[in-house]
Amino acid sequence: MPPRISLATDDRSPTYDWCFKTVPQVNANNRVVAQPRGKLLGGSSSINFMMLSHASAVDVDNWEKLGNRGWNFKTMKPYYKKFETYNAPNEVLEKTLGGNIFDSSLHGSSGPVQITWPHGTSEVDGMWRPTLQALGLGAEEDPRRGSALGGYPVLKYIDKAAKRTTAATAFYIPNAGRSNLSVLTNAHVNRILFEEHSGIIDASAVSFSFSDKEYVVSASREIILCAGSFQSPQILELSGIGSKEILTKHGMKLVVDNPNVGENLQVGTLSVLE
DSSP states (O other): OOOOEEOOOOSSSTTTBOOEEEOOBGGGTTBOOEEOOBOSTTGGGGTSOOEEOOOOHHHHHHHHHTTOTTOSHHHHHHHHHHTEEEOOOOHHHHHHHTGGGOOGGGSOBSOSEEEBOOSSOOTGGGTHHHHHHHTTOBOOSOGGGSOOOSBOOOEESBOTTOOBOOHIIIIIGGGTTOTTOOOOTTOEEEEEEEEEETTEEEEEEEEEEETTEEEEEEOSSOOOOOOHHHHHHHHHHHTTEEOHHHHHHTTOOOSEEOTTTTOOOTTSOOOTTO
16 A cells, blocks of 8 residues: 555654654555655755656656646656756766767756766766666657666766755846845745625635734635645645535535645655545
8 A cells, every 4th residue: 555644743853854754654664664755945856865857758748648638748848858957967977877879859958957976976976877778778869759778877966066955046036136026934824715796705814824824815716736745735724625424524615626736746655634
C-alpha cells in the first residue's frame, strides 16, 4: 500500500520546513518517512535538491488521453523552453558527466530559471555513466526530446556560480517592485470562502491569520490556490471541498462533495484531516 501522509510535524527544521512525515509504514518495518515542504519564500524550491528531470513524451501525452485536452508533449515543449536559461557545461564537466548528449537548441536561453550542471564533481561522478553504457543502459540523446531511455546526467536549478534558483529568486524578486503586487510573510491561510449564485458556487474571499488575528480579503476577479501537493488539498478540505464522509466526520461544512480531493497523491494517499 502507498504511504499515508500525516500533517504532524517534528522539530527538525521548523523555521523553513513544515516537517511533514508519513504515518508509520507497516510494510517498511513501521518506518516514518520525512516529507519536507518549504516554509519560506520560494516554497519547496528553496529547500529541495534542485534536480531537473525530464518526463517522457509518452507520459505527458497520457495526460491528454485521460481527458485533459491540449495537455500533450507537443504543446508543452515551448513552455519547457520558456521558463529556463540553460547554461552549457564547460569541457571538463561535459567529459566527466557525459554532457555531449545534451542539445542546447532544445533548451531555453532567456527564461528566469537558471539551469546548469552539478558543481563539485568527483571521480565517482564520472564513473556511473560509462558503467551504465557498458550495461546497455546509457541514454544516447537529450532527455528533453522525450524519448531518452537509460541513465543520463541530471541538471540542477543553479546558475553558473552554483547559486540556487528558486521560485522566489526567479519570479518574485524581479517583480517585487510592482505596484499591483503585495507579499505578506508569516501569514497562514485558514480557508477559502464561497458564495452561491443561481446554483453556481464561486470562490469569493480568503480567510487568513496574521499576528494572531483573522483577516478576510475579498476577490474581485479570481483566487489562485498554489500551496503545493500537500497543503492545496488541505486548504480545499478546510474550505469544505472534499469527501463528504471525511468532512462530515470532522464537523466541516460541506460545500462541494469531491472524494478525489486529498486522495491519489503519487507518493501516497493523502487525507489531510485524518
